[in-house]
Amino acid sequence: MPKTISFIGNGNMALAIAMGLKDKYTIEVIGRNLQNLENFEKSLGKKISKSLIKDFDISGKTLIFAVKPQNLEEVASQLQGQASALYSILAGTKLENLKKSISALGYVRAMPNMAASVQKSMTTLTGETNLQEEAIELFSAIGKAHWLGSEKEIDVATALAGSGPAYLALIAEALTDGAVKEGLKRPDAMAIMRGLFDGFAELIQDQHPAIIKDTVMSPAGTTAAGYCAMEEAGVRNGCINAITKANERAKALS
Numbered sequence: 001m002p003k004t005i006s007f008i009g010n011g012n013m014a015l016a017i018a019m020g021l022k023d024k025y026t027i028e029v030i031g032r033n034l035q036n037l038e039n040f041e042k043s044l045g046k047k048i049s050k051s052l053i054k055d056f057d058i059s060g061k062t063l064i065f066a067v068k069p070q071n072l073e074e075v076a077s078q079l080q081g082q083a084s085a086l087y088s089i090l091a092g093t094k095l096e097n098l099k100k101s102i103s104a105l106g107y108v109r110a111m112p113n114m115a116a117s118v119q120k121s122m123t124t125l126t127g128e129t130n131l132q133e134e135a136i137e138l139f140s141a142i143g144k145a146h147w148l149g150s151e152k153e154i155d156v157a158t159a160l161a162g163s164g165p166a167y168l169a170l171i172a173e174a175l176t177d178g179a180v181k182e183g184l185k186r187p188d189a190m191a192i193m194r195g196l197f198d199g200f201a202e203l204i205q206d207q208h209p210a211i212i213k214d215t216v217m218s219p220a221g222t223t224a225a226g227y228c229a230m231e232e233a234g235v236r237n238g239c240i241n242a243i244t245k246a247n248e249r250a251k252a253l254s
Contacts (some may be wrong), residue, residue, distance in 0.1 A: 020142030092253025159246030
């Protein structure tokens with residue numbers, strides 16, 4: 001019988017992770033509103049166990065804690081028992097705070113991203129090393145999982161991998177708008193952009209970004225002209241600052 005994973009919370013990220021896990025694990029979801037739990041099950045497309053959070057017994061369960069960080073104390077106060085393992089995806093919420101709020105035999109912080117729903121998440125992990133193997137196995141079911149040595153590092157990783165899909169979405173939309181501006185029909189521009197990202201995802205696995213750039217950019221060519229325009233507009237600096245600001249926000253949340 002597949003192992004049961006119990007989600008505390010039923011938001012977008014919980015659903016994305018559950019989409020990735022549903023074929024390998026039994027899914028249980030705990031929330032505060034029965035209708036929201038019904039909607040979660042419908043979106044997941046698979047029958048799940050559903051429970052209201054009030055006085056829920058977590059004894060012996062493997063939890064994925066997926067509520068808003070500011071709701072940690074309120075939700076934790078309604079839980080009973082001691083979990084076997086707690087995996088928290090709460091941005092900026094330190095292990096120390098989790099241990100004070102929820103009783104468990106072991107604790108891990110995890111930062112997946114929305115690509116979990118298509119088993120392509122880049123999930124970063126840190127916490128108690130006795131759970132490292134299980135954590136990597138669990139989150140590898142939704143993509144790639146990478147263990148980090150400290151909570152400081154996972155805050156930076158949150159800024160990069162956790163928030164990264166939003167940054168790449170901005171770039172994808174902007175490039176598409178540029179193509180439309182120059183005369184491509186919107187559906188054609190969207191199709192080409194998607195093909196571009198699909199191919200680039202493969203290239204970047206084995207090549208340094210600078211090598212890819214140098215390979216594409218010929219002297220006085222179209223790529224050089226466009227690349228210089230991006231540098232002049234401060235795209236590089238904007239990306240660096242995005243990581244800085246997101247990291248600062250992650251630390252502020254803690």
